[in-house]
Amino acid sequence: MTEEHNETPQDRSVIGVYHLVKTYPGQNALDDVNFAIANGEFVFLVGPSGSGKSTLLRMIYMDEYPTSGQVVVGNFVSTRMKRRDIPYLRRRVGIVFQDYKLLEDRTVAENIAIGMRITGAAPFSIKRRVASLLNEIGLYHKREAKPQTLSGGEQQRVAIARALVNHPAILLADEPTGNLDPDSAEDVLRLLFKINNGGTAVLMATHDHSFVQNFGQRIIHLRDGKVYEDKKTGLVGNLSDRLDAIRMDRERQRRVEHAIKRQRTSSLAPTKTE
Amino acid sequence: MWRRILYIVDEALRTVRRHKGLTSISVVIMSLSLLMLAVFLLATDNLLKLVSETQDEMKIYVYLDDAAGQDTIEQLYKTLLTQEEVSGLQFVSKEEALADFKGQLGEDADLIAALRTNPLPNSFWVEPKPEFKTRDAMVALAERFEQLRGVEEVRYGKEFLDKFSSIVKGIYTIDIVVGFIVIMSAIFIIANAVRLTVISRQKTIEILKLVGATNPFIVAPFIIEGAFQGGVAAVLSLILLRIVTEVSRSAIPEINFFSVEKSLVYMLTCILIGALGSFMALRRYLRMR
Numbered sequence: 187m188t189e190e191h192n193e194t195p196q197d198r199s200v201i202g203v204y205h206l207v208k209t210y211p212g213q214n215a216l217d218d219v220n221f222a223i224a225n226g227e228f229v230f231l232v233g234p235s236g237s238g239k240s241t242l243l244r245m246i247y248m249d250e251y252p253t254s255g256q257v258v259v260g261n262f263v264s265t266r267m268k269r270r271d272i273p274y275l276r277r278r279v280g281i282v283f284q285d286y287k288l289l290e291d292r293t294v295a296e297n298i299a300i301g302m303r304i305t306g307a308a309p310f311s312i313k314r315r316v317a318s319l320l321n322e323i324g325l326y327h328k329r330e331a332k333p334q335t336l337s338g339g340e341q342q343r344v345a346i347a348r349a350l351v352n353h354p355a356i357l358l359a360d361e362p363t364g365n366l367d368p369d370s371a372e373d374v375l376r377l378l379f380k381i382n383n384g385g386t387a388v389l390m391a392t393h394d395h396s397f398v399q400n401f402g403q404r405i406i407h408l409r410d411g412k413v414y415e416d417k418k419t420g421l422v423g424n425l426s427d428r429l430d431a432i433r434m435d436r437e438r439q440r441r442v443e444h445a446i447k448r449q450r451t452s453s454l455a456p457t458k459t460e
Numbered sequence: 461m462w463r464r465i466l467y468i469v470d471e472a473l474r475t476v477r478r479h480k481g482l483t484s485i486s487v488v489i490m491s492l493s494l495l496m497l498a499v500f501l502l503a504t505d506n507l508l509k510l511v512s513e514t515q516d517e518m519k520i521y522v523y524l525d526d527a528a529g530q531d532t533i534e535q536l537y538k539t540l541l542t543q544e545e546v547s548g549l550q551f552v553s554k555e556e557a558l559a560d561f562k563g564q565l566g567e568d569a570d571l572i573a574a575l576r577t578n579p580l581p582n583s584f585w586v587e588p589k590p591e592f593k594t595r596d597a598m599v600a601l602a603e604r605f606e607q608l609r610g611v612e613e614v615r616y617g618k619e620f621l622d623k624f625s626s627i628v629k630g631i632y633t634i635d636i637v638v639g640f641i642v643i644m645s646a647i648f649i650i651a652n653a654v655r656l657t658v659i660s661r662q663k664t665i666e667i668l669k670l671v672g673a674t675n676p677f678i679v680a681p682f683i684i685e686g687a688f689q690g691g692v693a694a695v696l697s698l699i700l701l702r703i704v705t706e707v708s709r710s711a712i713p714e715i716n717f718f719s720v721e722k723s724l725v726y727m728l729t730c731i732l733i734g735a736l737g738s739f740m741a742l743r744r745y746l747r748m749r
Contacts, residue, residue: 247670276672287667291478304673306464348671 200225200355200387201246205255208241208411215241217411218255223389225355228382230398231391233408239391242408243360246389247279248272260355277305280349280357280386284364286341288333294344295320295329301351319347323377339370343377356387363392368437371397372429464677471681475661476688482660483689486653490693491700493649494730498701500642504635505722506715511628515593520586520602521615528610533582536610540584545601548587554578581612595625647733654686654737658745665745675746682738690734694727 199222208216216238223229231239244250245257248267257264262275288297295316302312320326323343325336333341342362349357359378363371379401382388392398398405399419407415476483522540524533533551541549552560557580562569588601598621602614658665661682668678698718705717718726 270674273669273672273674276670281670287663287670289664289667300668301671303467304668304671304677306467308463352672 198225199223199258200227200260201389202258203242203246203255204258206242206245206252206257207254208238208245208250209253214411216245216252219408219411219413221406221413221416223356223387226382226385226387228379228388228403229390230401230403230405231389231408232395232398232405233393233414235393237393237408238411239393239408240360241411243281243358243389243391246358247281248275277301277352278354278356280346280352280354282342282345282349282357282359282362284361286333286338286345288341288344288348290332290334293330293332294325294336297333297344298347298351301348305352315351316347319350322380323347337370338366339373342366342370342374346374346377346381350381350386354386356389357381359388359390361392362390363394363397368440375429468677468680468684472684472688475681475685479657479660482657483685486657487689487693487696489653490650490689490730490734491696493646494693494697495700495704497642497646498697498726499704500639501726502701502705502715502718504639505718507631507635509716510714512590514624515590518588518593518598518617518621520588520598520605522584522586522605522608522611523613523615524582524584525610525612526581528582532610536584536608539608540586540605543601543604545588545592545597546586547589550585550587552583552585554580554582557581557583595621650690650733651737651740654689654734655741657685657689658682658738658741662745665742669746678746679739679742682742683735686738687731687735690731690737691727693734694730697730698723698726 201223203219203221206216206219207214219238219242231242233239241250245252245264246259248257248259248262248264251264251267259275260278262271262278267275289300292300298316298319299312302315316329317326320329323346325340325343325347328336328340333344336344342365346357346359346362357378362378363374366374378388378390390398395407402419404418405415406413407417522536524536528536537549537551540546555578558572558578561580562572565571586601586605588598592598592601598616599618602616605611605614665678702717705715709715
């Protein structure tokens with residue numbers, strides 16, 4: 187990676203955010219946020235919960251419009267959007283959530299295919315694309331399974347495949363590892379890196395700052411609705427080492443949380459008499 | 461294009477199949493409220509038929525002066541026929557009237573023989589156009605006929621007409637009030653039944669929006685599904701209505717079931733109500749915040 191994120195690549199940027207302000211009654215969610223994401227770039231969006239990450243993502247996929255300022259996604263400009271343009275924007279932007287948002291009454295393959303079926307694509311090209319995505323996420327053998335029979339990590343991988351089905355220019359992920367155990371989180375993160383290597387830009391929001399420190403990626407740090415820091419981190423060791431370090435951190439954290447929970451329940455719960 | 465239609469039909473059938481329980485509940489709810497509506501419509505239909513049959517028999521009898529000669533009768537015939545309210549006219553001569561009367565008397569026809577002269581007058585039976593078979597129009601018409609030269613008397617069943625028109629007026633008022641209540645509650649119940657199925661698929665709608673489905677693509681399967689439910693509910697309610705009709709025929713034998721055309725119109729209306737209900741229930745989920 188040789189190019190710098192701050193070289194104002196307006197012609198090559200997939201997302202541009204300019205003086206973005208979003209106010210809700212009695213609350214400033216976003217306050218003069220500026221950044222651009224280049225084609226093929228990987229960016230972590232970090233910040234504590236309530237710092238405006240999800241709001242910012244919603245502005246990007248234009249579920250909401252800015253109070254002032256502008257969001258530009260490819261050829262779509264927030265100040266010039268019409269309601270009927272939204273679906274076409276959504277096909278250029280893959281979206282992944284913490285809670286996967288899969289349809290429980292459809293198989294894994296059908297969940298991935300839905301994004302393409304709504305475009306009226308030919309059945310054979312849908313089939314081919316879905317098969318290739320299933321291979322990419324390593325779940326081809328579970329293509330006929332229902333989502334609820336899958337683990338959380340597998341479900342999130344299916345959701346990522348669905349987001350990619352129309353070859354979007356950028357993948358937005360809002361706390362994609364938030365519900366996952368460390369191993370699955372690692373799988374999902376590896377998958378996102380792999381996708382990024384294929385040329386798709388990725389913007390991943392997470393509240394877990396330590397989790398994303400050491401991957402050598404750009405980090406936009408959001409705090410109280412403002413960009414607090416926008417920097418590129420250095421690489422420390424290789425990918426596996428870094429993931430190992432995270433796993434150990436996670437494991438320690440899990441143990442501590444578990445111990446606290448156990449203490450709390452044992453002091454609150456009435457003694458059993460049976 | 462055909463691919464899109466295929467997608468839409470496939471999606472609609474899929475949701476019906478997947479949500480069998482919910483679909484059948486809402487179909488049952490729909491058919492019961494439609495039955496209520498159908499009973500009302502059938503009652504109204506029969507009532508209107510009864511009224512129109514009664515009206516068919518309404519005639520104005522214009523009795524002529526015995527002094528009126530052939531010229532006057534012909535003149536009168538022309539005058540009556542050119543009235544815009546009149547659709548038909550029949551001349552009944554003294555002799556025909558007497559023969560008729562004889563026929564009615566049957567065995568007592570001998571009484572007629574005792575008569576030296578024919579006491580029955582020549583007459584015209586005037587058939588007003590249907591739109592003038594109201595009480596007020598008949599009265600006005602009769603009054604005008606009485607002024608004509610050669611007319612002795614005009615009869616049109618005044619007492620019957622008075623009673624009939626006041627009964628019809630009362631029935632219509634009740635019918636409209638009951639009809640309004642029944643239609644409103646049917647629409648309300650159906651809208652809620654449909655809303656139930658839409659709410660259960662809120663997540664599907666949300667996801668379809670996220671992956672970039674255009675509104676027609678999101679809405680169409682639901683509308684097809686609503687139409688399908690409406691159609692099934694219509695057939696069910698017609699079957700139930702048929703049973704109700706057969707049962708009540710033992711008390712009121714004159715009851716008629718809907719004609720084939722009316723049944724078809726009824727079914728189409730129900731299909732439309734189902735589709736419209738889906739659309740209305742969906743609208744609020746499709747708006748952007």
